[in-house]
Amino acid sequence: MSAGVELCNVTKRFGAMTAVDNVSLRIEPGEFLTLLGPSGCGKTTMLRMIAGFDVPTSGAIRVGGEDVTALPPYRRPVNQVFQSYALFPHLSVAENVGFGLRMQGVAKGEAAERIAQAIELVSLAGLGERRPHQLSGGQKQRVALARALVCRPKVLLLDEPLSALDAKLRHAMQLELKQLQRRLGMTFVFVTHDQEEALTMSDRIAIVNRGRIEQFGSAHEIYHRPATAFAADFVGQANLLEAEFVRRENGTVRVKLSGGLELVLSAATWPDDTAKALISIRPEKIHVSKQPVQAENVFAARVEEEVFKGALDHLILVTPGGARLNAVAANESALLEAIHAGDQVFCGLHASDLVVVRA
Amino acid sequence: MDPLASPAAPDAKSLPSDHRRARWRAWLLLTPMVLWLVAFVVVPTAILLVYSFCERDELGRVVFSFTWENYQRVLDPVYLRIFGRSIGYAALTTVICVVVGFPVAYCIGRASEAWRQRLLLLVMVPFWTSFLIRTYAWITILKEEGLLNGALSALSIVHAPLDLLYTPSAVVIGLVYAYLPFMILPIYGSVEKIDGALIEAAHDLGAGPLRVFTSVIIPLTLPGIAAGTLLVFVPAIGMFAVTDLLGGAQVPLIGNVIQNQFMQARDWPFGAALGMVFMLLFAVSYGLILRFRREETA
Ligand SMILES: Nc1ncnc2c1ncn2[C@@H]1O[C@H](COP(=O)(O)OP(=O)(O)OP(=O)(O)O)[C@@H](O)[C@H]1O
Ligand SMILES: [Mg+2]
Numbered sequence: 146m147s148a149g150v151e152l153c154n155v156t157k158r159f160g161a162m163t164a165v166d167n168v169s170l171r172i173e174p175g176e177f178l179t180l181l182g183p184s185g186c187g188k189t190t191m192l193r194m195i196a197g198f199d200v201p202t203s204g205a206i207r208v209g210g211e212d213v214t215a216l217p218p219y220r221r222p223v224n225q226v227f228q229s230y231a232l233f234p235h236l237s238v239a240e241n242v243g244f245g246l247r248m249q250g251v252a253k254g255e256a257a258e259r260i261a262q263a264i265e266l267v268s269l270a271g272l273g274e275r276r277p278h279q280l281s282g283g284q285k286q287r288v289a290l291a292r293a294l295v296c297r298p299k300v301l302l303l304d305e306p307l308s309a310l311d312a313k314l315r316h317a318m319q320l321e322l323k324q325l326q327r328r329l330g331m332t333f334v335f336v337t338h339d340q341e342e343a344l345t346m347s348d349r350i351a352i353v354n355r356g357r358i359e360q361f362g363s364a365h366e367i368y369h370r371p372a373t374a375f376a377a378d379f380v381g382q383a384n385l386l387e388a389e390f391v392r393r394e395n396g397t398v399r400v401k402l403s404g405g406l407e408l409v410l411s412a413a414t415w416p417d418d419t420a421k422a423l424i425s426i427r428p429e430k431i432h433v434s435k436q437p438v439q440a441e442n443v444f445a446a447r448v449e450e451e452v453f454k455g456a457l458d459h460l461i462l463v464t465p466g467g468a469r470l471n472a473v474a475a476n477e478s479a480l481l482e483a484i485h486a487g488d489q490v491f492c493g494l495h496a497s498d499l500v501v502v503r504a
Numbered sequence: 505m506d507p508l509a510s511p512a513a514p515d516a517k518s519l520p521s522d523h524r525r526a527r528w529r530a531w532l533l534l535t536p537m538v539l540w541l542v543a544f545v546v547v548p549t550a551i552l553l554v555y556s557f558c559e560r561d562e563l564g565r566v567v568f569s570f571t572w573e574n575y576q577r578v579l580d581p582v583y584l585r586i587f588g589r590s591i592g593y594a595a596l597t598t599v600i601c602v603v604v605g606f607p608v609a610y611c612i613g614r615a616s617e618a619w620r621q622r623l624l625l626l627v628m629v630p631f632w633t634s635f636l637i638r639t640y641a642w643i644t645i646l647k648e649e650g651l652l653n654g655a656l657s658a659l660s661i662v663h664a665p666l667d668l669l670y671t672p673s674a675v676v677i678g679l680v681y682a683y684l685p686f687m688i689l690p691i692y693g694s695v696e697k698i699d700g701a702l703i704e705a706a707h708d709l710g711a712g713p714l715r716v717f718t719s720v721i722i723p724l725t726l727p728g729i730a731a732g733t734l735l736v737f738v739p740a741i742g743m744f745a746v747t748d749l750l751g752g753a754q755v756p757l758i759g760n761v762i763q764n765q766f767m768q769a770r771d772w773p774f775g776a777a778l779g780m781v782f783m784l785l786f787a788v789s790y791g792l793i794l795r796f797r798r799e800e801t802a
Contacts, residue, residue, distance in 0.1 A: 198704050218707040225708050231701035235723045245709035
């Protein structure tokens with residue numbers, strides 16, 4: 146059985162430093178929740194408080210409706226995969242995986258079976274007799290994962306468990322973890338600073354910045370409707386532009402950017418009685434072409450720089466008014482369509498792809 | 505054996521020349537230590553070995569010959585009993601040192617950086633004073649009208665002064681006092697190396713404080729305990745100053761007997777034979793502990 150987790154006004158201070166600042170968060174049972182944020186923003190600290198290694202300075206933590214704020218880690222129905230693996234060097238892989246079962250007093254026969262299953266699950270079959278120092282970084286991470294999973298916790302906490310893997314293995318493990326979580330129906334609280342990883346795996350994402358939660362929502366919401374400038378920038382490096390209210394038109398609002406460029410956006414996103422606001426434009430929403438394009442907003446621009454990124458070209462565009470925009474274009478194989486630095490291009494932008502964000 | 509050969513190194517002939525030069529330089533750097541070992545360990549041991557097969561004349565001079573007689577005397581029940589007693593005292597000392605030293609070493613090892621330095625200094629402070637002087641100080645503490653009895657009767661814990669000095673207890677107290685730092689330091693070394701995340705991981709997996717101690721901390725500090733045992737047990741067998749001063753020659757240990765042969769009895773060949781047997785014991789226990797440690801890390 147999985148359980149939900151609730152943080153109620155949780156604050157954690159280390160001396161004068163506030164690592165977690167009055168955070169309230171409700172994680173549903175069986176949910177894959179990701180804490181996403183830059184280094185040092187307090188993700189590990191939040192996880193450590195759920196696991197019980199750090200005690201909140203104030204606030205309460207509930208797991209499965211039960212207040213666990215005062216419980217020591219070994220009495221909580223949660224297990225953690227540590228950022229540093231923390232494998233026991235004096236025990237073999239199998240003994241590491243079986244440690245939790247031994248502590249719970251699971252019978253030998255059953256334990257052996259579950260250990261074998263868990264090792265199989267993380268594709269480490271045949272390595273059960275090895276010691277941790279005989280494993281690669283990625284293998285250690287998988288042992289750490291198996292060691293936590295085998296205990297069948299109600300909530301599994303994962304602190305950047307895939308950071309040591311190469312890109313290919315990481316992608317494979319991301320999908321595997323996600324499938325595993327679905328199959329077990331276990332609540333996962335996953336920490337990462339990799340936005341792509343968060344978008345791939347999560348049911349919901351909490352964007353953490355300086356100990357606070359900036360935005361909490363599904364991957365779609367976070368991506369399409371960033372609430373704050375930080376969220377828009379951290380996930381997908383959106384263009385953030387100052388916009389000035391010009392007038393309302395039927396169902397849309399016309400705004401003027403600092404460079405003089407005028408755009409229309411959905412009226413719903415523009416707060417009433419606001420003269421100025423920050424708008425976010427995702428680079429990949431700007432339709433760049435050498436041919437004229439169709440959209441609510443069409444403007445010309447010059448390509449200042451082109452950075453080859455494999456499947457995509459990263460472009461820096463400058464509008465006649467001097468505004469700079471990041472955009473991406475698919476790497477066309479036809480030479481005529483290929484876009485290079487110095488080219489004049491047409492840009493199309495749909496009104497619904499412009500989002501007003503809080504500073 | 506070549507101390508510089510690493511298991512992966514190819515044999516010397518195929519080494520490139522700068523490799524070989526580096527090796528020569530290493531040997532050169534080791535020269536002072538090798539000379540020191542030869543002068544103060546190898547040569548004296550060889551002399552002892554030769555003496556142990558010699559005889560002595562009436563004046564106590566060593567007469568060169570070849571006899572097993574000295575070794576036969578070692579097997580005399582009187583001396584075997586003393587050997588046994590020495591081992592017993594050393595074992596008791598070692599056990600007490602582990603029991604007392606482990607918590608101390610553990611606390612120091614898990615203290616904050618600043619405190620660790622201060623506490624370690626406290627462990628070392630006794631070394632600033634000569635060992636003999638410190639052992640004499642214990643006489644003042646343990647004697648009939650000494651500090652300990654004074655304190656105990658002032659607190660009305662005892663009414664008649666305890667008979668402490670010149671008893672086996674005094675010898676054990678003295679031995680523990682002498683060797684405790686040699687137990688604390690290596691255990692501290694392995695406690696300090698334990699990654700705090702391992703203790704957290706054990707807690708996370710459902711181990712309470714006691715289980716963490718028995719399943720994680722003890723196994724990870726075993727190398728330190730083994731090293732401490734080596735540093736305490738072996739020298740404690742041969743200690744003679746403590747038994748002389750605090751035991752009042754009531755409980756002679758093997759160290760006293762050996763010292764006696766060389767000084768008062770002037771029977772150097774027999775003393776040498778006792779010394780050789782003692783060294784053999786040392787080598788055997790050292791080998792056992794090393795083997796135990798190898799099994800631990802393998
Ligand atoms: N024990 C501690 N004492 C003092 N400050 C701490 C302690 N633990 C964490 N901090 C501080 O709290 C802040 C949050 O740390 P935390 O480890 O939660 O960051 P994080 O989001 O996990 O970062 P990363 O992605 O780099 O792992 C940091 O500024 C850190 O320096
Ligand atoms: Mg962290």
